[in-house]
Amino acid sequence: MATHVESRIEPRIPLSRERVLRAAVKVADERGIESLTMRRLAEELGAEAMSLYYHVANKDDVLDGIADLIVSEINDLVDQIELPAKGPDWKNAVRQRILSARQVLLRHRWAPRLLETRTTVSPAVLRYHDRLIGLMREGGFSYDLAHHALHAMGSRALGFSQELFDPGGDAGDDDATAALETMADELPHLVGMLMEVAHDDPASTLGWCDDQTEFEFGIDVILNGLDRLRETA
Amino acid sequence: MATHVESRIEPRIPLSRERVLRAAVKVADERGIESLTMRRLAEELGAEAMSLYYHVANKDDVLDGIADLIVSEINDLVDQIELPAKGPDWKNAVRQRILSARQVLLRHRWAPRLLETRTTVSPAVLRYHDRLIGLMREGGFSYDLAHHALHAMGSRALGFSQELFDPGGDAGDDDATAALETMADELPHLVGMLMEVAHDDPASTLGWCDDQTEFEFGIDVILNGLDRLRETA
């Protein structure tokens, strides 16, 4: 009867794969992906951990699912971008798509790392790349060059690039600067570079020091290089 | 007394941080990094899991340690490469270092993913990049351009690039090809590309489909682009 009353006050919405995945994104957004456990996820849904297994195969399935959900969000956004004219416009069109994808990833900071560690390919990722190839074809790429291009862009195609270390991210903070000075003997070039570059390096936006300016510099080097190859092909 | 006999037969080598980390690399090489647990690591060393904590702070410390060990292996190798002449030689020198780094990573397939997930910066990674900046400076780069260059290369500087999905890796295998054909409606460009490109795509060497040819294509696009910027700067 206590349960009777409870169920009146809060009528139970049934679980579903959709609800489970949306709740998982919410938990990851709010508390970080490392605190996304099956028990925590169930709690978010007002259910028990074991109930989830009726709707998803296991935790890996959840992770695959939310990775796909994020890239679907990217697809929804880039589908609204108008298609370019044939020829040299391809570059700006691709650039615009990539920067839009990046906007979505900025809302889900945990997503880049998750995307890189998933080994099963997401349908949404396939779709995203399919459209990218289409744009390049319209721009005059052979399939062969488009293939090389996808490899050259790597994760940048989806709007991020994982940095191995942060060559300037903490440079603004005084402690780090002082620490660097003590390493000047062993790391002369790195310290020299950071001293000069530190002032014009704003806060990073994604990853460790993958800030917007540097990200755009990187894709432009690649897109310009590909454009040159397209012209001479 | 049984223990007495045992200790005679197999005199106990004392543990040390060095031994722990080397054993951890061995376990990761032989059984994959996902099976590197504190208990398994201790077993490899003929000790109990709790004994490890006298020599390393925790598991994260072990992971930081083996990441650093691998990059040290890279440093040892690239230090043997002779230095280039001033000027345009920088490109080949950097290219050669990157491909040497890649050779080391091919011996430790788990290392790229580990390197990308470590958030604390390894001294060896700092040293590697310091020398890379030095080469670019000799080649005529400003510190500012060298900084952009490091970002543009990202993980490629250390010899790998994580691919988001594998545009042709399984294309050789018949099942995958058949599966692709059924997706031709939704993914026309991707399927079209793979059909054409599949035949000349050999087995991958690192990551999912990050094969040597594609990796070199990618770094060449970037290095050539940077070289052009260096000339016009």
Place this chain on the structure above:
DNA sequence: ACCTGAACACCGTTCAAGT
């Protein structure tokens, strides 16, 4: 069809205790 309680195997780690 959908959900759950109890239980299992396996983690990383603490702490007091051994030599």
Place this chain on the structure above:
DNA sequence: ACCTGAACACCGTTCAAGT
């Protein structure tokens, strides 16, 4: 100084049982 046994908190997951 170096190592360990017992124990704890917390995972993902199975399975039989509930409605």
